[in-house]
Amino acid sequence: MILRSVSEVMGTERDVRTPNWASRRLLLKSDGMGFSLHETTVYPGTETTICYANHLEAVFCVEGEGEVETVADGRIHPIRPGVVYALDRHDRHRLRAKTQLRLVCVFNPPLTGREVHDANGVYPLVEEPQREGAAWS
Ligand code: 9YT
Secondary structure (H helix, E strand, C coil), rough: CCCEEEECCCCCCEEECCCEEEEEEEEEHHHHHCCCCEEEECCCCCCECCCCCCCEEEEEECCCCCCEEECEEEEEEEECCCCEECCCCCEEEEEEEEECCCEEEEECCCCCCCCCCCCCCCCCCCCCCCCCCCCCC
16 A cells, blocks of 8 residues: 655656646656546636647646636636546646645546646656566556
8 A cells, every 4th residue: 555645746857837837746647546646736817828739638736716717618617615527538628726726636648747838738657667576456
């Protein structure tokens, strides 16, 4: 069993900070679960345009108020605690935080932890050797 807390991840290489958000990677590809699991804090007043061309992401809001806009159709969906949005079509979207958002994010395939958003808000696929004995390849 893997046991890990947000507090122990803080300040390590699993704590990724950008001007708009910080992401604490609780589970990464190297943990061998087949998905990665992050707690993401999005700073109030920010707008981030993202398109995960290589990944599926589900985002569950546990704190804060904001909205997500799907760029293709201009639809705006409110984000508040208890709401999940799942980017099942690699949707280009704009995430706006009215207040600070605390989000639980799951990625498939899992992030390795070394990805950075490119100019289009895309994470590249990064190849990394699997943990020995892990069930997923
Ligand atoms: C909600 C969102 O996608 N924010 C960008 C960061 C991402 N969740 C991550 O890398 O944890």
